[in-house]
Amino acid sequence: NFGVFTIGDAMITFNPSVKGPLRYVSSFERKVGGAELNFAIGCARLGLRTKWVSRLGGDEFGRVIASFARGEGLDMSDVQLMEGYPTSLNFKEIREDGSGKTFYYRYQSPILTLKPEDIQPAMFDGIDLVHLTGVYLAIDPQNIAIAKRVIQVAKERGITVSFDPNIRLKLWSIEEARKAYFDLFPSVDILLTGRDEIRLILAEDSDEALAAFAEQYAIDQLVIKDGANGSKLFTKGKWHEKAAFPVNAVDTVGAGDGFDAGYVYGYLHGYSCEERLVFANGIGALVTTVSGDNEGLPYLEEVLPFIRQEAVIER
Template sequence: MDVVTFGETMVLFTPESTGPLRYAGTFEKKIGGAESNLVIALARLGHQVGWISRLGDDEFGHYVRNFIRGEGVDTSQVVLDGQYPTAVFFKERIIGQDPKIYYYRRGSAASCMVPGDVDENYIAQAKYLHITGITPALSATCKDAVFHAMELARRNKLTVVFDPNIRFKLWSREEAGPALMEIASRCDMVLPGLDEGEIMTGKTTPEEIAADFLQRGVQVVVIKLGERGAFYATASQSEYVKGFPVNHIVDTVGAGDGFAAGFLSGLLRGWSYRKAVELGNRIGAYALTVAGDVEGYPFWHQVAPDQRKEILR
């Protein structure tokens, strides 16, 4: 197993029309969740991945599990919970703007995850544990599960990768900053957006934000800068890596998860940090071109021609 992650995936309803949801009459049903986005993208890039979660033992829960499993992700650790439902959310499409998101996830099956849902033997198979800042915001037991998973990863010598993925509909800025920094300080790699880095550290530039994380024991910091690309830093090197231009952006949701998947894919292939960040930028750019969370992620045969020179070195 290359990467294991855990968190909530919901059923996503996207209206076929643009404008306020109150006027929408027909919807398309898909799935959405940062953690499952990541492992689906990695599976398409040729990696062995696993996703841990709870879903309602309902039609939506079976749909989510079957979709993710159909993408080549191991779902053997997913619990179907007969007591709590699978969460849903809606996108409101406004031309020329990022979509507005409406969540209906309170009391969901995933919010009832507990440390016991994370099995040490399963975690120990992987090279990387990926976590996001969404899961600890779902409930106190989910937060406990995150810290338990990090402890299991540390015990079994996994590299722990943290994407803050701040969701202010789940907790306030004042709650999120300190809680996420506590998690980040126990991780090997941190992948914040620029605004997330500012919230967590109080710094304003990529260099200052990265330095703050490195001083807390993080080994690698990659700050996502949108169309500008990304900035990465370790104790001995740092560099800006330009992004890939996208002529027509259709949907921004899922781009950050695509970046994380590309970055980890590069590392799993033994590439340098710079080359891994370049791949992250490329996969993130793919995600921008298609509506939906995962629909734009490419397969490795689509990406490989662009990486041929690197492969031959």
């Protein structure tokens, strides 16, 4: 079985009991969120051995997150609860069309106690792929140094590196984000990015410009996620494209993280370019049909019939 490594923060998410502007919502459901944690759960539900490196708040909410992640079967040997660091919170607003907005209450994240020297080569034993996201980079400039250390160890061991910019302009400016991304791009084997996001980063998104970008930075696989339009992949000089699965989307948050988990699964299992996109599109679509950031992440046995059924309709 393949091993995946990811590193990042987790938060408590308060989901509104009703749709509409947050100021009219007076009751919430407590959930657990975080881009890398969602990705890790997505991987674990597909059956990948998944290591999540993190530092959690040494408080009641930190315990909630730890129990939750443990329950999902993640390798928690490099997750610690840090006394004196409160868990960060965020409140969701869900609009009638299923789109959402997030309001963050992020303090000194416990993950800031993780230092570059905490990244030890032994953490990468049995790991086939390292996945990083821009959320982790955005939290603190120190995390960029940690990400570089992770990449350095990964490269030394011939481990594939995937990256999702997951841009959060509430955490840093586009200039800061671009600087960090362009610094990492030459080390990235698989870049998984949203269509709007890559347009922000590169200021263009034509197929020609994207292909030139991938070639310039030697990005082996450039994957563009485009919501209800599906996704496409540029690799080895060629574009591959697959339409999205038609679903009734109720909450699109987390679709991208689930897609990433699906793509990585397909890549590790030697799927063809088209098969990888179909599999990842299937997971992204399934995630949007369930409210919550990670509740909709499917188990392997749910994805396979879903994508097979749609493939029949496609023909």
